[in-house]
Amino acid sequence: MLKTFIIGIKDLRLAFRDRAALIFMLAAPFALTLGLGLVTGRFSGNSSGISDIPVIIVNLDKKELGNALEDLFSSQDLAELVEPVSGSSPEAARQSVDEDKSAAAIIIPEGFTNSIIPSQADFANGNEPEAIQIEVYANPSRPTSAGIIKSIVDEFISRVEEGQVSAQTSILQMILSGRITPEQAEQAGIEMGQRLQNSPNVDTLAIKLNSTTADGEAVQFDILAYLAPGMALMFLMYTVSHGGRSILAEKAQGTLPRMLVTPTNSMQILGGKVFGIFLTGAAQMLILIGATTLLFQLKWGDGFGVVMLVFAAVFAATGWGMLITALARTTAQVANVGSAIMLIFGILGGSFISLEQMPLAVQTFSKITPNAWALDGFTTLGLGGTLADLFAPITALLTMGIILFLTSVVLFGKKNLVQK
Amino acid sequence: MPNILEVKNLVKNYGDFQAVKGVSFEIAEGEIFSLLGPNGAGKTTTISMLSTLYTPTSGDATIGGHSISKDPMGVRNIIGVVPQDLALYEDLTAKENLIFWGQMYGLSGKSLASRVDEVLGQIGLTDKAKDRVKTYSGGMKRRVNIGVGLLHKPRLLFMDEPTVGIDPQSRRAILDTVKDLNKQGMTVLYTTHYMEEAEELSDRVGIIDHGQLIAIGTQKELTKQVGETETLILHISENDDPEALAKAFRDIKEVLEANVVNTEISVITPSAKDVLAAVVTKANERGIKIHSIDIREPNLEAVFLHLTGRALRD
Incomplete structure (x- = not known):
């Protein structure tokens, strides 16, 4: 357990020392939120962006x-x-x-x-x-x-x-x-x-x-309370695929095999990698929430509800990151698939266009994305809801995460990621 | 001294390809043992099995009484591994790297802090401890790579070609470090394709080729296998015909063998000084100018040549 924690903290530290990753994790969602806020007139203070x-x-x-x-x-x-x-x-x-x-x-x-x-x-x-x-x-x-x-x-x-x-x-x-x-x-x-x-x-x-x-x-109700989580959730998918990619990168750079010849078993190592992705995703979300709160005076709603929803969303997103990694063979594949998933989930999950304006079939399909469930939860919180109102999205996100983790573990086992 | 490592018929197959073909050997506690062989001989695969990274297809080995197949965790606690390629986090500092790897070996608190400081001193990077590894030279990175393997004071240290691709000064420092560690009581299994390193460091050498251990013993024992011979190495011009000259050398009575590699002719003989005049005469008769002549005592290169018909660098 301690080694799992140590590996997770190490990965968190490495993620925040990677300048390219920081641009995608923090700068890009923040800039897009700002841009969309300007487009919707949020900063001119005369529109909520929702009407009729x-x-x-x-x-x-x-x-x-x-x-x-x-x-x-x-x-x-x-x-x-x-x-x-x-x-x-x-x-x-x-x-x-x-x-x-x-x-x-x-x-x-x-x-x-x-x-x-x-x-x-x-x-x-x-x-x-x-x-x-x-x-x-x-x-x-x-x-x-x-x-x-x-x-x-x-x-x-x-x-x-x-x-x-x-x-x-x-x-x-x-x-x-x-x-x-x-x-x-x-x-x-x-x-x-x-x-x-x-x-x-x-x-x-x-x-x-x-x-x-x-x-x-x-x-x-503030339109940014819809836009900001939408962007944060979309780029959360980047973070988790980037984190998943680090598993294959560590294998290629020799640090994963090196860990395996220390008195540390492969489940501790895999658990540590997963924990690192989760920590990085949670830190990214909480930093974005903190920044938009301070700079845009955005009210995300009930603090405890926000934190719980962030953890559930990151858990589910981490599951997707693990699944992508378990299916891919190279770091390039993870990067490409991860970018595609980030955009597809962003669109499907309502990060760009409100799901209400999409056909019913798309709305139904969107439920496979953590973005849709989490955005639903953030909207509820933005409208004054509390943790008690988040039962459905949090349950859905946790269930999604568990299913994806179990599938990934089976796939990693078949792939024999680390042993030859 | 008792054996710390006993390897019995270790085999590793990748599909139809057999990378290691029934290797067996022992290493006594306190020894430096080198596995010498060309690239692709099976050195890294052997070390990877012994360090429990790869599972053997068959056979087994015990390290400090722990089986690599049945008790890998027991093995991992007493070995240290310095991999051939750098296995470090370049965005962490040397100190952060050592702390992380120390924690992976179960060190914590004051013992971790003091070991990290000791190892930083040992690899000569105390002053640069807070710089990120990516800012280091190749030699400095190699030293950190070695330092990681020393943190928990392993009884047996595996070093897989630790001097590949570095400058002579760093290479010298690494070889001296290996000797120092051995003086402090650490047993070392060192793999290399550099004959000079094996000769300088090793108490005993195992020569490995195509996955098979073809000879094992002290340097003296191994060189005896090629007999009491000496080698004359002659360098001639590119425009001359070395094959024709080598053929002429083979006609000299005391010459056992004459081989050509590019513009270099090696002449194996029981006594170099006895054939030297005849060799020079043969060259003069053909109008061939000899640029240099070296006389070499029997060495591991000669042993490898004798056993495989190929030079180590081929």
């Missing part, structure tokens, strides 16, 4: 809160971002999403307002209203757009819940102090809500693409 998201709203509530949510999506502030359409049937709305005509359907059930603001009779009788939830039916092939819609709804619900707690507390206090009777409670609640809505201090929630993180901080 088709969303279908089925308002079965037809009361104050349901109408407020519907109005929110039709507001001037969201006019460029979303293209809302009213629907009457939840089934038809879901079908529209299934047919990829909408990024999401928002279904506001009947009684939603009453579940938040109890009726006079319920209040007088002390009945707890039944909890009713808004359904956001998301289109899986448009994760970014669906995520934005979801974040707007989440923000709306969050504000409503905050208001509900405050209002209930205030009205209860007024009843207990004898200022109003229980019969007057419903009317007092409605008046309170109207006053709050008209207050100039209330920040209308939807103006930005806001959602709320666990600590309550508002997070604005």
